[in-house]
Amino acid sequence: MSRTKALALALVAFLSACSEAEGGRDRPPPLVKAEPATTMRFVERIEAVGTALANEQVTLAAPVTERIVRLNFDDGAYVTRGQTIAVLAQGQESAELSGAQARAREADQQLRRVQALRERGFATVSSLDTQAALAAQARAQAAGAEASIGDRVIRAPFSGWVSLRTISPGAVVSAGTEIATISDVSSVKLDFPVPETVLSALQPGLGIEAVSAAYPDQPFRGRIATIDPVIDPDSRAVTVRARLPNPDRRLKPGMLLTVAIETAQRMGLSVPELAVVGEGDKRFVYTIAPDGKAKRTEVRTGLRSGGRIEIVEGLKPGQQVVTEGVVKLSDGMKVRLAGAKNAVPAGQPKGKAR
Numbered sequence: 001m002s003r004t005k006a007l008a009l010a011l012v013a014f015l016s017a018c019s020e021a022e023g024g025r026d027r028p029p030p031l032v033k034a035e036p037a038t039t040m041r042f043v044e045r046i047e048a049v050g051t052a053l054a055n056e057q058v059t060l061a062a063p064v065t066e067r068i069v070r071l072n073f074d075d076g077a078y079v080t081r082g083q084t085i086a087v088l089a090q091g092q093e094s095a096e097l098s099g100a101q102a103r104a105r106e107a108d109q110q111l112r113r114v115q116a117l118r119e120r121g122f123a124t125v126s127s128l129d130t131q132a133a134l135a136a137q138a139r140a141q142a143a144g145a146e147a148s149i150g151d152r153v154i155r156a157p158f159s160g161w162v163s164l165r166t167i168s169p170g171a172v173v174s175a176g177t178e179i180a181t182i183s184d185v186s187s188v189k190l191d192f193p194v195p196e197t198v199l200s201a202l203q204p205g206l207g208i209e210a211v212s213a214a215y216p217d218q219p220f221r222g223r224i225a226t227i228d229p230v231i232d233p234d235s236r237a238v239t240v241r242a243r244l245p246n247p248d249r250r251l252k253p254g255m256l257l258t259v260a261i262e263t264a265q266r267m268g269l270s271v272p273e274l275a276v277v278g279e280g281d282k283r284f285v286y287t288i289a290p291d292g293k294a295k296r297t298e299v300r301t302g303l304r305s306g307g308r309i310e311i312v313e314g315l316k317p318g319q320q321v322v323t324e325g326v327v328k329l330s331d332g333m334k335v336r337l338a339g340a341k342n343a344v345p346a347g348q349p350k351g352k353a354r
Helices: 003-026 091-119 125-150 196-201
Strands: 031-036 038-061 066-071 084-088 153-155 160-162 178-195 207-212 215-232 237-245 256-272 277-279 282-288 294-305 308-313 320-324
Touching (some): 178 196, 178 256, 196 256, 207 237, 256 320
Antiparallel strands (some): 031 320, 160 178, 256 308, 282 294, 282 320
């Protein structure tokens, strides 16, 4: 390469560098938005996921192997306490009851005769005792036959809604076969685990709010009823049971609900979440100094709520904090505030700010 050509290339490079430096000097400060740090209400919340349970629920099963004669419920019907749900065949048991009742009546009559003879001195005490025992035995047999019939009539132990029917009259069921499930869902129990570390913040009577995926816009409110006295040694969690009113029966047993418990509230200094910059385990914001420069300020953050974050330490109320354009900044950089007089660089027409 000739000396003349080398000098020409050097001159071009020098002129380019000068042009870039001049352009950097002419580039305006970054345009940012800022707002003062303000106080707002923050609420400490404990969140968990729980499962809904019926207030009362029972599965009625056949106590003996027998044929179903009658079913007295429809799918999802409401039944009252003591209502007959199913009747099993009881022909043989009815016959046995009739025979036992007849023997019991005969034994009672015989007992009365012996008692009358004893009063007149024609019967011994031993014969009276023997007949009394026979009469008692006959009554016990009649009661046993009656109980056997009662086992073949299945009744609702409490009021509630019955499950879908899976059997039909005429079917022969064995002992233990499920006939119907009755659920009282006028209110529901909600069981959810919480870490043992928050146990001191919980107590019976504390209000909760639960949300189901089925009704995301309708929170269900209730209160803590019981806290399990035993902590799970594997998960280090304790089960909390709350009760939720359920008059419209929207909550179903087995539903998964997200639970939120408000344990404490306070007023705290806040800024928008976008104003906070993270670096490792530290948090920073950019404040605006009186000379119009951005100052990188370390802060300690707390709770989050509604797109804002609590500033526990590092800021004062009313202090201007950069909320938009944070990524453009470095410590000590001159900035232009959107909406301020210096938002348009000098010599540039309004409406053409970059």
